[in-house]
Amino acid sequence: MGYEFASQIGASKALIEADAMNITAAAGMMTPTTAGMAGTAGSGFASAMQDAVRSVDAMQHDASQRMEAVDSGQSDDLVGAMLSSQEASLSFSMLMQVRNKVVGAVEDLIKLPL
Numbered sequence: 001m002g003y004e005f006a007s008q009i010g011a012s013k014a015l016i017e018a019d020a021m022n023i024t025a026a027a028g029m030m031t032p033t034t035a036g037m038a039g040t041a042g043s044g045f046a047s048a049m050q051d052a053v054r055s056v057d058a059m060q061h062d063a064s065q066r067m068e069a070v071d072s073g074q075s076d077d078l079v080g081a082m083l084s085s086q087e088a089s090l091s092f093s094m095l096m097q098v099r100n101k102v103v104g105a106v107e108d109l110i111k112l113p114l
Contacts, residue, residue, distance in 0.1 A: 020049045056095050059088040
């Protein structure tokens with residue numbers, strides 16, 4: 001079951017990274033006037049999203065290692081392992097919500113008439 005969760009997270013992580021790259025690429029297609037104003041904000045947002053993805057990935061790896069330690073008998077901290085697993089799950093859910101909001105906002109911007 002842990003491997004299925006990890007593979008789902010890996011697939012979703014790849015989608016989030018692809019979306020972040022698409023947003024960064026779309027920011028690069030702006031006119032020179034707007035690119036000067038939004039260039040630093042776009043790269044800041046992209047790096048913030050990448051940092052968030054890395055942070056959630058690190059939480060998942062930590063939770064996985066704690067669960068493996070409990071499963072193998074190296075640790076008896078079942079409560080800590082379950083809490084870290086829940087924390088990683090909630091962080092991933094929050095990241096997916098942020099991703100969905102950003103994608104929705106970009107789609108709304110694309111639909112705006114010029």
